[in-house]
Amino acid sequence: MVAWCLLAGPAQAAGVVDLDIxxxxxxxxxEQFSRATGMxxxxxxxxxxxxxxxGVQGLFTPAQGLTVLLSGTGLAAQYARADAFTLQPVQVREVPLPPGATAGLSDSNYAATIQAVIxxxxxxxxxxxxxxFRALLQVWIGRDGVVQNSRLVSSTGDVLRDKALVNSLQNLRIDRPAPSSLRQPVTLLLLPDSSGKSMECTAGEEVFGQ
Structure with a gap:
């Protein structure tokens, strides 16, 4: 049996809201978002x-704040009206391939391409x-090779790093268009060096901020 809960906060004036979630x-x-926005x-x-x-901190319209709040969750809002919504799993939006572009890769080869780009x-x-660090991520990739959505399934244990991971995936472009047979979402497991299976940064991959 599915459990549903209707959350509704006090009515708020239209416009921006100062959110601190x-x-x-x-x-x-x-629940906090509903109380703050009246949605x-x-x-x-x-x-x-x-x-x-x-989370979300700062001045936003309710719609903008909700987009930030849901970033990295793998969920999207479906609006019943301007001040009411439900949640649904994200879906890959249909987008056209660039002119003359073809996928031309098997799913396994494309998975290697995704790993290399990320x-x-x-x-x-x-x-x-x-x-x-260790982290489990999921990404949804459009036919044009652009990451449309992501989900951080397991935290790295560092809030700042979690945010940076989610932000780094926004609108990331994979080198090649995605095969139509690609199963979505694509799951990525990042492991620490001690596992012996971690991703490695080569000398040619500059690290900024050091």
């Missing part, structure tokens, strides 16, 4: 259970440089 489990964060949310606990949010991207920052 810390990283935490998604369900209580949605009603119908929560399916089967979806929100054990999902983490990176590794190169993570190696650009000392905070996300692989080797010192």
């Amino acid at each position: 810390a990283p935490q489990e998604l369900a209580p964060a949605l 009603a949310v119908l929560v399916d606990h089967a979806l929100s259970n054990r999902r983490q949010t990176m 590794q190169r991207n993570l190696c650009r920052s000392p905070l996300t440089r692989p080797g010192s």
Whole structure:
């Protein structure tokens, strides 16, 4: 049996809202969001259970704040009206391939391409440089090779690093278009050096901030 909960805060004036929601489990964060914005949310606990949010701090419209709050959760808002929404798993949006582009790779070869691009991207920052932490990530990739959504399934244990990981994946472009047969989401496991299976940054992959 699916458990649903309707959350609704006091009515708020239209416009921007000052949000201060810390990283935490998604369900209580949605309660805080509802109270702060007056938006009603119908929560399916089967979806929100054990999902983490990176939180949201600052001045936003309710819609903008909700987008930030859901970033990295693997969930998206479906609006019933301007001040009410439910949550649903993210789906890959249909996008056209660039003119003349073809995927031309098997799923296994494309998985290696994804790993190479994400590794190169993570190696650009000392905070996300692989080797010192463990994390489980999921990404949804459009046919044009652009990462459309992500989910941080397991935390690295560092809130700042978690945020940096999620932010590093936003709109990241893979080198080649995705095969139509690619199973979504793509799951990535980042392991520490002690595992013997971690991603490695090469000398040619500059790390900024050191």
